[in-house]
Amino acid sequence: IEVVGMGVGREVSISLDGVRDKNIMQLKKLNIALFPVRYNDKYYADALASAEFTKLAYYSDICVGAIACRLEKKEGGGQVRVYIMTLGVLAPYRGLGIGTKLLNHVLDLCSKQNISEVYLHVQTNNEDAINFYKKFEFEITETIKNYYTNITPPDCYVLTRHIAPSTTKK
Numbered sequence: 001i002e003v004v005g006m007g008v009g010r011e012v013s014i015s016l017d018g019v020r021d022k023n024i025m026q027l028k029k030l031n032i033a034l035f036p037v038r039y040n041d042k043y044y045a046d047a048l049a050s051a052e053f054t055k056l057a058y059y060s061d062i063c064v065g066a067i068a069c070r071l072e073k074k075e076g077g078g079q080v081r082v083y084i085m086t087l088g089v090l091a092p093y094r095g096l097g098i099g100t101k102l103l104n105h106v107l108d109l110c111s112k113q114n115i116s117e118v119y120l121h122v123q124t125n126n127e128d129a130i131n132f133y134k135k136f137e138f139e140i141t142e143t144i145k146n147y148y149t150n151i152t153p154p155d156c157y158v159l160t161r162h163i164a165p166s167t168t169k170k
Helices: 021-034 041-049 098-112 127-135
Strands: 014-018 055-059 062-073 080-089 117-123 139-144 156-162
Touching: 014 098, 021 041, 021 055, 021 062, 021 080, 041 062, 041 080, 055 098, 062 098, 080 098, 098 117, 117 127, 127 156
Parallel strands: 080 117
Antiparallel strands: 014 055, 055 062, 062 080, 117 156, 139 156
16 A cells, blocks of 8 residues: 555645735744744735745645745846745644655746756754755855844855756756
């Protein structure tokens, strides 16, 4: 018998949904629960503008996680890169593959749209997050001192992942 899910013998339904005006409160509630930073209106405008790159994750119809991205034009070129503003899953639902599903969704979109770079900031002491992103071939490319204003430590790493265009057949 093939068991789909996390190998614990039960079917687990994790679904992703786009963020729209009617459910953006879900993202706001998640962020308040997950992060020490309060996000401003620009964050939510960027999240909505990124369309498919921002997703809510539902575990059996409960909203338990989200990824929110901002699409940026690189200096001098028409190249777009993706900045992951936030990626988080509520603590009781971690380890079920939800964060992986959210991140893979964005990485797959980048590949399909020939976006070659994804990056994010992580607080230097957030080892869980750093290890998570390293599993997905993100590398620490920079350290920024005093990036955060109201949390300790205030320093962050920039983690970057370069993506090969999907047109090349391996």
